[in-house]
Amino acid sequence: MKTHESGRRTTTVNRRGFLRATALGAATVYGGLNVARSRAEAVPASGKVRVALVGSGGMGRGNLDTFLGNAEVECPVVCDVDDRMLAEAVSLVERRRGTRPATTRDFRRVLERPDVDAVIVATPDHWHALPTVLACQAGKDVYVEKPLATSIREGRAMVTAAREHRRVVQMGTQWRSGRHFAEAVACVHSGQLGKVSLVRGWAYHDWLPACPKRPDGPVPDGVDYDMWLGPAPKRAFNPNRFHFNFRWYWDYAGGLMTDWGVHLINVLLWAMGPQPPTSVMSSGGNLNADEAWETPDAQMAIYEFPDYMLVWEHKNGVGIGLNGRPWGMSFTGTEGTLFLTDAGFEVLSERRKAADEPKRFPGSGDARPAHVRNFLDCVKSRKAPDQDVEVGHHVSTVAHLGNVAQRAGRKVYWDAGAERVRDDAEADRLVGVDYRAPWTLPYYPKV
Incomplete structure (x- = not known):
């Protein structure tokens, strides 16, 4: 027995018993929106998968390192x-393969x-x-980081390209392949929580690097800055705005909402189903005057769905969020509430059932290896991956x-x-989003 912060006793349960109790295996929740596809030129199931890297920063190298943890993966080129x-x-x-890949600054050379x-x-x-759309046109499958793009209409173009060219495209929200996340979703689906009408996601970060106001300056040696800007507006x-802190500028990203929010909203929507929201309102701003962020460092968004409400909130500079957790998700139902993080999940019964012991379920470790493994398997089988591009588009x-x-x-x-804001x-x-000439995006929706 363990004691929860509220004074209730808790029980740590084993996976087999839990999944039997829910009457739902993880496979039930993995399959949700997948649609199988096939193509004649699929990579042989026993063959090598030759994977190129476009974007070699920290996330890119982390992804590549995970890919290279699979024996069939080779890397002929990095960009x-x-x-x-x-x-x-x-x-x-x-270091990982004993071979030297080719290099290029232009992703189009990779696709050739x-x-x-x-x-x-x-x-x-x-x-x-x-790069994702052109890769699909070139007959390449794609593992693309989250969010799918900087705008909704770009995401639709990516879905269209993937479907037209029958490509496997997986968004890198790895929790879709995480075992204990699947088990938490199974718990929501099982009815144990009763009718769930409120879900929440939050991220309170006290670890992000500082972004103090700085003057414009010279482009660093060895950087093709015009190519880095690409379709974004021309700026000094x-x-x-470069490397990690690009996340906090509207020209290139959507701040914590799309950087961390996509991860947590992804799991909330996985549990609640594919229906879209009907409305959203948001409030926030930049409360830390020392930071140069354009995107809000504090934000709360409230979404209305047909059958429930979703609340997202984030704050930079502090590390204590809801229920004492720096980040996480909650599902509130008529019979109980489930709290979920990467460390595991906990189910608390409603107060009228105070005699019931809260149940804690441990985490299952880093989900990225399983997510990458799922993508590689789908490259070979031509099945849709756990975080198929259409699902990634919905979440984003x-x-x-x-x-x-x-x-x-x-x-x-x-x-x-219509994928439009009404009236x-x-x-x-x-x-x-408008692309800077000469860049244009195939399949971009006409409005």
Whole structure:
């Protein structure tokens, strides 16, 4: 027995007994929205999978390292606009495989190569859509970092390209392949919590690197800055906008809402189903005057769905969030509430059932190896992966809508069929993005 902060006793349960009690295996919740596909030129089940890396920063190298943990993976080429990042990726491949990959600053050179089966796209967010779409056109499968893109309409173009060219495209939200996340979703589906009408996700971060206001400056040696900007607006180089801190600038990303929010909203939607929201409102701002963020360092978004409400909140600079957890998710039902993090999950009964012991269920470790393994298996089988591009688009859309409401400064109403904001042309413009010439995105929806 263990004691919860409230004074209740808790019981740690084993997986086999828990899943038997829910009458739902993890396979039930993994299958949700997957649609099988096939193609004649699939990689042989026993063959090598030749994986290229586009975007060799920290996330890219972390993904590549996980891919190289699978014996069938080879890496013939790595790409980045920063020579220092390229050198680190080359060193990684040499260390893991004993071979030296080719290098390029231009992702299009990667897509021309016949010795590439799949591409990891781990660039800044504003560079997710175009490499993914062109990779699909070139016959390559894609593992793309989250969020799917910087806008909803770019995400739709990515789905269209993947479907038209019958490509396997997986978004890198690895918790979709995490065992204890699947078990928590199974618990929600089992009815143990009763009718769930409120779900929450939150991220309180006290560990992010500082982003103090800095003047513009020279482009670092070895960096193709115009290529780094790509379809984003032309701007003078500023170190705050480069590498990790690009996340906090609207030209390139959506802040914590799409950086961390996508991860947690992903699991909330996995449990609650594929229906879209009908409306969202958001409030927040930049409460830390010492930071140079454009995106909110504090934000709360409230989504209305047909049968429930979803609340997202984040705060930078502090580390204590809801229920004492720096980040997590909760599902509140008529019979109980489930709290979920990477460390595991806990089910608490409603107060009228105070005699029931809360149940704690341990975490299952890093989910990224399983997520990458799922992608590789699907490259061979041509089945849809755990986080198929359509699912990734749905999840990313919900996160983006929080930012649409935030930037518009008012509640917005969503027409999911048309993927438009209803009766609000100004807010609807935030659903898409304008590309800087000469860059254009195939399959971008006409509006």
